[in-house]
Amino acid sequence: MSIIVQKFGGTSVADSQKILSAARKAIRAKNEGNQVVMVVSAMGKTTDVLVDLAGQISDDPPAREMDMLLSTGEQVTVALMAMAINSLGHEAISMTGGQLGIRTDSTHTKARIHSIDSQRIHAALDGGKVVIAAGFQGVDESSNITTLGRGGSDTTAVAIAAAVGAASCEIYTDVDGVYTTDPRLVPEARRVPRISYDEMLELASLGAGVMHNRSIEFAKRFGATVHVRSSFSDDAPGTVISSQPESLTRPVCGAALIKDEAWVTVQGVPDRPGAASTIFSKIAGKKIGMDMIVQNVGAEGQADISFSVFRADLARTLKAVEEACEELGAGTYTCDDNVSKVSVVGLNMATQTGVAERMFRALAEKGINLQMITTSEIKISVLVAREYAVEALRTVHEVFGLSQPPEDAEETQPEEPLADKGRNGVLARLHGMEDLIIDEISLDVSQARVTLPGVPDTPGLAAQVFDEIAESGTIVDMIVQSIGRQGQAALSFTVAKEHLEKCLGIATSLAEGFGGQKPTSSPEVAKLSVSGIGMRSHTSVAQRTFQSLADNGINIEMISTSEVRMNVVVDGQHGHKALELLQKEFKEAMA
Ligand code: ADP
Numbered sequence: 001m002s003i004i005v006q007k008f009g010g011t012s013v014a015d016s017q018k019i020l021s022a023a024r025k026a027i028r029a030k031n032e033g034n035q036v037v038m039v040v041s042a043m044g045k046t047t048d049v050l051v052d053l054a055g056q057i058s059d060d061p062p063a064r065e066m067d068m069l070l071s072t073g074e075q076v077t078v079a080l081m082a083m084a085i086n087s088l089g090h091e092a093i094s095m096t097g098g099q100l101g102i103r104t105d106s107t108h109t110k111a112r113i114h115s116i117d118s119q120r121i122h123a124a125l126d127g128g129k130v131v132i133a134a135g136f137q138g139v140d141e142s143s144n145i146t147t148l149g150r151g152g153s154d155t156t157a158v159a160i161a162a163a164v165g166a167a168s169c170e171i172y173t174d175v176d177g178v179y180t181t182d183p184r185l186v187p188e189a190r191r192v193p194r195i196s197y198d199e200m201l202e203l204a205s206l207g208a209g210v211m212h213n214r215s216i217e218f219a220k221r222f223g224a225t226v227h228v229r230s231s232f233s234d235d236a237p238g239t240v241i242s243s244q245p246e247s248l249t250r251p252v253c254g255a256a257l258i259k260d261e262a263w264v265t266v267q268g269v270p271d272r273p274g275a276a277s278t279i280f281s282k283i284a285g286k287k288i289g290m291d292m293i294v295q296n297v298g299a300e301g302q303a304d305i306s307f308s309v310f311r312a313d314l315a316r317t318l319k320a321v322e323e324a325c326e327e328l329g330a331g332t333y334t335c336d337d338n339v340s341k342v343s344v345v346g347l348n349m350a351t352q353t354g355v356a357e358r359m360f361r362a363l364a365e366k367g368i369n370l371q372m373i374t375t376s377e378i379k380i381s382v383l384v385a386r387e388y389a390v391e392a393l394r395t396v397h398e399v400f401g402l403s404q405p406p407e408d409a410e411e412t413q414p415e416e417p418l419a420d421k422g423r424n425g426v427l428a429r430l431h432g433m434e435d436l437i438i439d440e441i442s443l444d445v446s447q448a449r450v451t452l453p454g455v456p457d458t459p460g461l462a463a464q465v466f467d468e469i470a471e472s473g474t475i476v477d478m479i480v481q482s483i484g485r486q487g488q489a490a491l492s493f494t495v496a497k498e499h500l501e502k503c504l505g506i507a508t509s510l511a512e513g514f515g516g517q518k519p520t521s522s523p524e525v526a527k528l529s530v531s532g533i534g535m536r537s538h539t540s541v542a543q544r545t546f547q548s549l550a551d552n553g554i555n556i557e558m559i560s561t562s563e564v565r566m567n568v569v570v571d572g573q574h575g576h577k578a579l580e581l582l583q584k585e586f587k588e589a590m591a
């Protein structure tokens with residue numbers, strides 16, 4: 001008999017009628033001959049209400065007690081759902097995270113799942129019951145209640161689906177699938193029939209709240225296909241999340257926004273190995289996730305290091321930065337917490353010219369300044385002033401034509417089931433279900449770097465630079481831009497070595513035009529790429545990379561991180577040594 005996991009989010013269980021309607025969906029699946037596990041969230045806005053209540057009592061409530069409080073929301077729903085199934089003439093049993101055998105680490109409010117002992121679930125299913133699982137919670141080794149982070153019921157659902165070997169995992173929510181961007185912000189957004197794991201992972205971690213990003217890590221890791229569907233209409237086709245993208249050619253599949261971001265630039269960091277890792281280890285030590293890390297080669301033996309964090313994490317981040325500056329005996333910082341991050345994501349952008357340029361140009365035409373830029377093979381992120389956030393999102397959505405389906409949409413084939421033997425082997429060895437998995441560490445010595453220091457911080461400059469470069473037919477690989485000294489920006493990018501001279505020429509004449517400093521370049525850089533699952537949600541990956549290279553005297557010139565890949569650029573002569581070091585550092589996580 002097949003097992004089906006059905007997850008219902010907060011809006012889908014917001015009142016008694018909705019609970020009964022969800023119960024009917026489960027019963028229908030059961031009557032079709034399946035065993036059914038329901039995973040449910042807290043009703044409506046219950047979790048928000050609980051968070052707010054805690055805030056009225058204390059500015060800084062103990063994380064353990066937060067988890068004790070928040071887990072009650074889901075406990076209400078499971079009990080009511082079991083009653084609903086019962087009242088409709090079927091047997092059900094509700095279970096909390098602990099009763100489900102979900103073991104987590106002890107990082108309260110952001111716990112990671114270590115293991116699920118599925119025996120009790122199987123026993124209840126075999127006894128003919130519908131199992132009603134409380135989403136978003138587990139217990140640690142000492143039986144303390146933990147929660148997985150806001151939106152974490154998706155992760156519970158996919159993790160249970162993986163643990164019990166479910167035939168399908170259906171996520172019922174208040175939209176009828178995954179859209180090209182949040183339809184509440186951009187009404188022209190289009191539902192996509194399918195999206196790949198990597199694209200969904202990036203979109204989710206870059207702000208697409210429709211799925212918890214760690215649920216997609218699980219799905220990819222275990223090869224589980226996830227089906228996102230509407231709770232409120234039965235025949236809507238929804239979106240299938242699997243290894244297949246919607247299009248094999250269109251460069252961008254979706255756009256996302258994180259409204260409340262902040263950036264920090266630490267200036268005057270000694271430009272020597274180890275300085276950056278001192279800063280990052282302090283931040284990683286507080287389990288704060290950084291994004292958009294940019295290190296720009298500085299003047300007079302000093303470097304500027306910039307990164308973005310969630311605005312809510314800024315105060316703790318600055319504390320960590322202060323500690324690091326004190327330890328280094330150098331450095332000051334500037335920051336801005338009035339910014340938003342707008343990103344576009346797509347598997348096919350890596351092989352096409354001018355994708356970044358189109359985005360930068362469209363934003364420049366609206367007069368929107370780009371305060372920070374980072375790109376990786378699969379995404380481009382920019383920071384803009386918060387007042388322009390939604391306009392920027394709409395602009396990029398429009399420029400990539402996302403409201404229209406791609407021309408090759410029909411040609412992609414339906415998903416095959418994928419039991420990936422290699423990964424399952426690793427999983428058997430790994431202690432934690434959510435541990436970091438590294439698929440590959442690779443070295444690319446075909447690139448050169450160009451840096452434009454002292455770029456005026458005004459709209460349109462990045463567009464101008466990449467406009468001319470794209471026109472010359474050059475594919476730009478990595479782009480980073482940050483704000484450094486005296487409010488000026490520094491812009492670095494890599495291109496294939498044979499294009500260096502041409503691109504340096506373009507950069508030099510542009511710099512003369514806007515009165516910037518003379519561009520610098522490195523004719524031979526080594527780009528190391530670490531790809532896998534959980535690259536960014538494991539907050540220590542960047543820090544471990546910096547540390548292991550620093551300990552061996554290798555300085556990082558550029559870095560970009562994404563959920564599925566981290567790229568670092570080092571001096572060309574250190575490429576092979578750096579590869580060896582990273583292979584050693586991440587040995588235990590290699591698939
Ligand atoms: P649930 O309570 O069911 O987990 P969420 O509120 O967490 O629901 O997620 C659904 C919401 O996510 C939608 O109402 C929508 O506004 C928002 N959203 C953000 N980005 C996207 C996207 N790309 N596609 C669909 N919905 C999105």
Ligand code: ASP
Pocket residue numbers: 009010041042047048073135136149150151152153154
């Ligand atoms: N109730 C939790 C939240 O609101 C978990 C979830 O709904 O996924 O964040």
Ligand code: MG
Pocket residue numbers: 009151154209210211212
């Ligand atoms: Mg959700």
